[in-house]
Amino acid sequence: MREAPRHPRGQHPQRESAHDIDRQRRPGQEEASHGGRLRDLIEPRARRRARDTAHEDRQPVGQPKTRHAHHCTPTAPRTRARHSGEQATASYTGLMTNTGRFAPSPTGDFHLGNLRTAILAWAWARTTGRRFVLRIEDIDRERAGSAQRQLEDLEAIGVDWDGEPLIQTARADAHEEALASLAARGLIFECYCTRRDIREAASAPHVPPGHYPGTCLTLSESERAAKRASLAALGREPALRLAAPSPEWTVFDELHGSYTGPVDHFVVRRADGVPAYNLAAVVDDAYQGVDQVVRGFDLLSQAPAQAQLAHLLGAPEPTYAHVPLALAPSGARLAKRDGAVTLADLRGLGWSTADVVSFIGASLGVPGARCASDIAEALGIEGLRSLSTEPWVVTPPSA
Numbered sequence: 001m002r003e004a005p006r007h008p009r010g011q012h013p014q015r016e017s018a019h020d021i022d023r024q025r026r027p028g029q030e031e032a033s034h035g036g037r038l039r040d041l042i043e044p045r046a047r048r049r050a051r052d053t054a055h056e057d058r059q060p061v062g063q064p065k066t067r068h069a070h071h072c073t074p075t076a077p078r079t080r081a082r083h084s085g086e087q088a089t090a091s092y093t094g095l096m097t098n099t100g101r102f103a104p105s106p107t108g109d110f111h112l113g114n115l116r117t118a119i120l121a122w123a124w125a126r127t128t129g130r131r132f133v134l135r136i137e138d139i140d141r142e143r144a145g146s147a148q149r150q151l152e153d154l155e156a157i158g159v160d161w162d163g164e165p166l167i168q169t170a171r172a173d174a175h176e177e178a179l180a181s182l183a184a185r186g187l188i189f190e191c192y193c194t195r196r197d198i199r200e201a202a203s204a205p206h207v208p209p210g211h212y213p214g215t216c217l218t219l220s221e222s223e224r225a226a227k228r229a230s231l232a233a234l235g236r237e238p239a240l241r242l243a244a245p246s247p248e249w250t251v252f253d254e255l256h257g258s259y260t261g262p263v264d265h266f267v268v269r270r271a272d273g274v275p276a277y278n279l280a281a282v283v284d285d286a287y288q289g290v291d292q293v294v295r296g297f298d299l300l301s302q303a304p305a306q307a308q309l310a311h312l313l314g315a316p317e318p319t320y321a322h323v324p325l326a327l328a329p330s331g332a333r334l335a336k337r338d339g340a341v342t343l344a345d346l347r348g349l350g351w352s353t354a355d356v357v358s359f360i361g362a363s364l365g366v367p368g369a370r371c372a373s374d375i376a377e378a379l380g381i382e383g384l385r386s387l388s389t390e391p392w393v394v395t396p397p398s399a
Contacts, residue, residue: 096316097289100125102159103135103281106147111341112394113296113326113334115157116360120323121294122159123376124254124384133288134165139280153343156353158372171284175275178283178313179240179268187245187312188268190238191216192227211264217243240269242309249304254321254385261304268309282306286315294321297389298333321384327391339396349397363392 102121104114125132134154136147151165182188193201193215201213216238219227231238242265250260268279285293293303300322307317326334340346346356354370361369364387366378379387 096291099131099289100292101133101290105137106142109342119372124294127381131162134161137168188240191241239271241265249308251303251307263305282309293318297322324391
């Protein structure tokens with residue numbers, strides 16, 4: 001990755017319009033035929049999902065934007081209201097609304113690194129006068145009860161939010177609408193490759209490590225038809241990938257400055273029909289009016305691709321802050337197998353919630369913090385922008 005010249009804080013380099021970028025890929029007759037095929041593939045799925053009532057028990061999407069009470073003590077569990085399909089209408093072209101967010105996956109309890117990132121995301125939003133929203137990114141999988149425990153942990157450490165958490169699977173129609181928009185402009189293509197195909201082709205010297213080699217990008221319609229039939233015989237469907245018009249993109253990061261990275265022809269819908277993370281996150285950030293994304297450093301390399309996708313969808317590009325990860329003493333990413341690293345585990349050792357916040361605060365140069373607001377107030381925006389970019393090495397307490 002190379003670093004481009006810095007831009008003033010909060011400003012992005014001037015972009016070509018989505019229309020100008022689209023013109024770089026005027027589809028020929030075969031591409032136009034493929035686009036029609038993609039619309040046929042996407043639209044029936046969207047209609048089926050519109051009839052699907054499987055999400056009725058999900059958290060509502062369109063609730064009034066009232067702020068939850070600020071406190072540093074555990075509260076009673078939230079009661080989930082019923083979801084209305086009408087509340088999940090597509091929206092990914094609206095203006096930013098001065099909003100930060102935290103978007104965990106409900107795959108288990110938060111560890112200390114997750115809690116630290118949540119505090120930093122919240123502090124960045126509140127310190128800059130922003131709304132702060134939550135999104136439960138449950139597209140991949142959900143461990144029973146973990147989303148509720150995550151919300152309770154956030155409340156316990158003093159992280160509040162505006163409105164009700166957005167449940168990502170309730171946004172299926174909006175994700176499909178975004179795919180249809182890209183397909184109509186020839187900006188996605190079917191991919192028939194297996195993981196092995198990609199792994200072997202990606203060893204070519206001209207392909208960036210871990211990137212898709214473009215195997216299916218320029219296939220003829222007859223080649224596509226043959227590969228599609230082969231997959232159908234196995235009961236499978238192709239994945240859909242973005243035909244990225246620009247091979248790189250520049251984003252602004254509060255900690256890392258102007259960052260330019262390669263943009264892959266990444267998956268936007270998996271072969272099982274589920275929208276991919278990159279597409280869902282971009283569409284839902286736009287829907288929630290997010291203009292500030294604070295998250296772990298491991299996602300910095302994905303920011304250029306997500307920003308280009310936002311641009312192609314006509315959505316604003318946010319400013320980022322990719323904060324340091326929490327590592328175990330071994331140098332591996334912190335995980336629950338490393339010892340007492342969750343709020344529940346530490347309480348089991350006799351720690352109070354305030355003790356846990358103090359432990360996190362000390363790692364940020366804020367001794368004696370007892371609540372998330374103590375950290376936010378002590379750091380302020382300049383302190384946040386001056387954070388060390390070195391990982392936090394955590395030695396899990398034993399008592």
